[in-house]
Amino acid sequence: MLTAREVHRHFEGMRAVDGVSIDVLPGRITGLIGPNGAGKSTFLAVLAGTLPASSGNIVFEAEVITALPAYKRARRGLVRTFQLPSEFAQLTVLENLLVAAPGNRGESLLGALLGKRYWLPDERRLVERARRLLNRFGMSAKESDYAGTLSGGQKRIVEIMRALMLRPRVLLLDEPMAGVHPSIVDEIATYLESLRDEGLTILMVEHELHMVERLCDPVIVMAQGKIIGQGPMTMLRRQREIVDAYLVG
Amino acid sequence: MNYYVETILVYAGVDIIACLALNLQFGVSGIVNFSFIVFQAAGAYTAAVLSMPPDTASGMSFQHYVLGLQLPFPIPWLGGALVGGLLAIPVGVLLLRRLRSDYQAIALLVLSVIVNTVITNYRPLFNGAAGLSVIPPPLSERIDPYTATYQYLYVGITFVCCLLVLFVANRIVNSPYGRTLRAMREHELAASALGKNLVALKLTVFVVGGIIAGLSGAILVGFISYWAPITWLYPETIVLFAAIIVGGRGNNLGAILGGLLVPLGFEEITRFIPTGFGPPGLGPAIQWVAIGLLIIGFLWFRPKGVLPEPRRVFNEAGIEESPFMEVRAS
Numbered sequence: 001m002l003t004a005r006e007v008h009r010h011f012e013g014m015r016a017v018d019g020v021s022i023d024v025l026p027g028r029i030t031g032l033i034g035p036n037g038a039g040k041s042t043f044l045a046v047l048a049g050t051l052p053a054s055s056g057n058i059v060f061e062a063e064v065i066t067a068l069p070a071y072k073r074a075r076r077g078l079v080r081t082f083q084l085p086s087e088f089a090q091l092t093v094l095e096n097l098l099v100a101a102p103g104n105r106g107e108s109l110l111g112a113l114l115g116k117r118y119w120l121p122d123e124r125r126l127v128e129r130a131r132r133l134l135n136r137f138g139m140s141a142k143e144s145d146y147a148g149t150l151s152g153g154q155k156r157i158v159e160i161m162r163a164l165m166l167r168p169r170v171l172l173l174d175e176p177m178a179g180v181h182p183s184i185v186d187e188i189a190t191y192l193e194s195l196r197d198e199g200l201t202i203l204m205v206e207h208e209l210h211m212v213e214r215l216c217d218p219v220i221v222m223a224q225g226k227i228i229g230q231g232p233m234t235m236l237r238r239q240r241e242i243v244d245a246y247l248v249g
Numbered sequence: 250m251n252y253y254v255e256t257i258l259v260y261a262g263v264d265i266i267a268c269l270a271l272n273l274q275f276g277v278s279g280i281v282n283f284s285f286i287v288f289q290a291a292g293a294y295t296a297a298v299l300s301m302p303p304d305t306a307s308g309m310s311f312q313h314y315v316l317g318l319q320l321p322f323p324i325p326w327l328g329g330a331l332v333g334g335l336l337a338i339p340v341g342v343l344l345l346r347r348l349r350s351d352y353q354a355i356a357l358l359v360l361s362v363i364v365n366t367v368i369t370n371y372r373p374l375f376n377g378a379a380g381l382s383v384i385p386p387p388l389s390e391r392i393d394p395y396t397a398t399y400q401y402l403y404v405g406i407t408f409v410c411c412l413l414v415l416f417v418a419n420r421i422v423n424s425p426y427g428r429t430l431r432a433m434r435e436h437e438l439a440a441s442a443l444g445k446n447l448v449a450l451k452l453t454v455f456v457v458g459g460i461i462a463g464l465s466g467a468i469l470v471g472f473i474s475y476w477a478p479i480t481w482l483y484p485e486t487i488v489l490f491a492a493i494i495v496g497g498r499g500n501n502l503g504a505i506l507g508g509l510l511v512p513l514g515f516e517e518i519t520r521f522i523p524t525g526f527g528p529p530g531l532g533p534a535i536q537w538v539a540i541g542l543l544i545i546g547f548l549w550f551r552p553k554g555v556l557p558e559p560r561r562v563f564n565e566a567g568i569e570e571s572p573f574m575e576v577r578a579s
Binding site: 048050069070071072074075080081082086087088089090096098099100104106108109112116119122125128143144146163166 | 561
């Protein structure tokens with residue numbers, strides 16, 4: 001579904017991603033773990049196109065997308081979230097979702113100038129869809145709140161909902177549990193499980209190992225820009241070099 | 250009509266149009282266009298040379314300029330708007346594609362200084378530092394521009410242009426396109442990761458702003474019949490930024506209020522500061538200090554301005570309630 005071959009990303013001689021090759025399998029949550037500075041988030045950014053690859057190949061649904069900019073990859077269904085909160089702070093929660101939704105005729109300059117009658121049917125359809133999503137994620141009461149006023153966990157949920165508005169084929173999540181209250185961590189995990197069960201493919205960078213163990217199969221371990229192991233978490237725990245590099249404790 | 254009142258009303262119209270354009274770029278989209286005044290100047294120069302006779306005509310030999318096509322109204326104004334928009338394309342392509350937003354702001358500021366310096370020192374284009382004068386007012390071949398009827402007409406046409414620009418600005422701001430521009434302002438990277446083509450978004454709003462800025466310049470030059478590099482130095486852009494910050498970023502009504510309060514109201518009020526003491530030039534210097542203090546004061550105490558951007562609330566039927574119904578700060 002999503003394949004990376006020999007992907008490199010260098011920053012002025014520093015090899016942040018050093019020849020990484022992976023296969024993201026459909027309908028599963030693939031975990032990407034590793035110590036700080038391992039290159040996980042950089043690799044995720046390269047997959048999503050927010051950072052260009054220095055070399056290597058990325059194939060998404062049988063199409064080479066290595067040279068495509070981020071917005072074109074997102075439109076094809078490869079959608080990412082960010083390690084740091086990236087909500088549109090001065091837009092309401094509902095607006096955050098509506099921004100992401102494709103297929104609104106009022107989203108072009110010409111469409112906007114043609115007026116509400118031209119795009120209102122699309123808008124109403126998308127509002128309805130966004131409200132269904134808000135309801136599913138228990139955020140209906142926050143619909144008209146500015147996204148910037150939400151808690152850290154709620155912002156994470158908004159980001160996931162926002163990505164879902166694009167009807168992604170593969171969702172790239174960068175530490176979706178980071179900085180989130182433990183009670184909401186479990187909630188997010190449940191949502192991710194249900195999305196997986198519906199057939200969504202997810203690649204997730206995460207530090208919360210108990211969540212990785214619960215959600216992810218397979219798990220890929222990175223250190224110093226390279227992959228040092230992959231497989232089910234139970235198997236990885238038995239590999240000495242991986243335990244030394246990352247899993248101690 | 251009193252000439253002073255007419256002047257105030259036309260200036261108010263020009264400032265409102267300029268503020269609505271800058272609000273689209275800066276307030277809504279987050280593009281810190283420190284070269285805004287260049288686009289207004291491009292519209293003014295274009296309207297001037299389209300309406301003036303050739304510089305070889307009798308009575309014009311004291312100045313040198315291109316074109317001199319003597320075209321009838323409204324062609325010079327439309328030409329001014331068009332050139333403002335066309336100029337935005339190469340500037341946008343060069344400066345908005347790759348640079349980060351803070352570097353964009355610096356590059357645009359430098360562009361403003363460079364363009365002004367070039368126009369000042371290159372006489373064949375628009376008569377250099379002396380600028381263009383004796384620019385024929387619109388419709389002056391049909392109506393005597395020194396009559397009250399003409400004054401009413403000019404104010405009326407300016408008012409109609411204000412309404413037209415407000416109509417366009419409202420359509421943009423209150424649409425899904427406007428919402429995407431606001432998202433881009435809030436977090437460029439996230440907007441891009443959600444499938445938004447930032448280059449296209451920036452370029453379109455930059456061109457629309459350029460067109461409106463060009464129109465504002467054309468209206469102004471038709472009224473004052475004079476245009477020179479000294480009238481569009483880069484600090485003039487800062488006054489418009491102050492207007493947007495004071496009025497309320499992202500809100501068209503805020504832009505209108507800012508346009509009335511700052512470029513017009515503030516500069517008119519500071520004229521009444523007593524003169525005759527201190528070194529020469531103290532009065533204008535105090536004006537600039539006051540503008541600076543106004544920006545700092547608002548950014549510190551009321552960063553969202555007098556009329557903040559309205560919160561967008563949708564009703565049960567999925568229709569956005571009128572943003573004019575609820576103007577509240579978070």
